[in-house]
Amino acid sequence: MGIKSKYKIGIVCYPTYGGSGVVATELGISLAKKGHEVHFISYSQPFRLDVFCENTFFHEVSVPDYPLFDYTPYELNLTSKLVDVVRHENLNLLHVHYAIPHASAAVQAKNILETYGIHIPIITTLHGTDITLLGKDKSFKPVIEYAINKSDAVTAVSEDLIKETISHFNINNKIKMIPNFIDLNLYTQKVDENLRSKIAKKNEKILVHISNFRKVKRVNDVLKIFNEVQKNISVKLLMIGDGPERKKAEQYSRKLNITSNVMFMGKLKSVEEFLSISDIFLLPSETESFGLVALEAMASGVAVVSTNTGGLREVNIDAVTGYLSDVGDISKMSNDVLNILKEDYILQKFKSRAFSHASKFDIPNILPKYERLYKDLLI
Secondary structure: OOOOOEOOOOOOOOOOOOHHHHHHHHHHHHHHHHHEEEEEEEOOOOOOOOOOOEEEEEEEEOOOOOOOOOOOOOOHHHHHHHHHHHHHHHOOEEEEHHHHHHHHHHHHHHHHOOOOHHHHHEEEEEEEEEHHHHOHHHHHHHHHHHHHOOOEEEOOOHHHHHHHHHHHOOOOEEEEEEEOOOHHHHHOOOOHHHHHHHHHOOOOOEEEEEOOOHHHOHHHHHHHHHOOOOHHEEEEEEEEEOOOOOHHHHHHHHOOOOHHHHEEEOOOOOHHHHHHOEEEEEEEOOOOOOOOHHHHHOOOOOEEEEEOOOOHHHOOEEEOOOEEEEEOOHHHHHHHHHHOOOOHHHHHHHHHHHHHHHHHHHHHHHHHHHHHHHHOOOO
């Protein structure tokens, strides 16, 4: 196949609020804006694909309820859908996000398509959970290894994730690091003073945490840090998101007697306006393959206090954009927050440097890396 300037690309991703779904959808939208034809394939429409965008198409993977099966065979349905879309839309390549079930289904689809005389390259992007969570389950290991090794190209969102993948699996395929990205146009450093005044008094600072409230996010550590900080300065905390640990976190905030200064806001489709009024983002996670939400905060000019685990060291630069600490070191993280907030000029320096670093991850800087990868596969 000769070199083409524009491609027909199938993007397979989860449609939910998670970072991989956001990145995959934003990638597809940006590719479409450059003239590529992008076909999203998932069990429901990606939530960021909520407005009409030229050159984008959505193909739903229907999952019928067969009495024969105790569990719905989603991977088989996805495989069949991929075969159908590639054949009838004449796709040039498939870009799948997550090793299982997406890459494993794509590899099966590729083998089936070969029987029709169709060769379709597969790019697999690893985001983390498929390696750090599913990878720890030995029953998935052979499938993950097969899916990665049979992909025509493999990318990962951080150098740390590449090391993690190689240490957990027998990989003979080269993994290329292409970091997560943001659309800087979505974020603003202009503070909505009206919104801010509804949450905090003029002399109060605002801390924020955004996550899916799973155990790995250590949301109680957020409350512990806030509790120590509020003993020294006047401050408010925004807890944005939802998940299995939210109820426990709410109960713990009552135990600490800090509920009057903590707002549990649930899932918000758009968090940019709340980031723009915040001062410090707290991310005490046990592990983060990249830390996209920290990057989003930095794009809004928010300093970050986080753990030093996984890919966070590649996003949050210690003593520059914020501070890094060992997992569970509440004392240091609390002191780091206080050090940033002790003088306004110090806070502004961190905010400015956070935005400057985040701008390096703006999608115009990252998109060409994927386009070059596509071009190399389609020569």
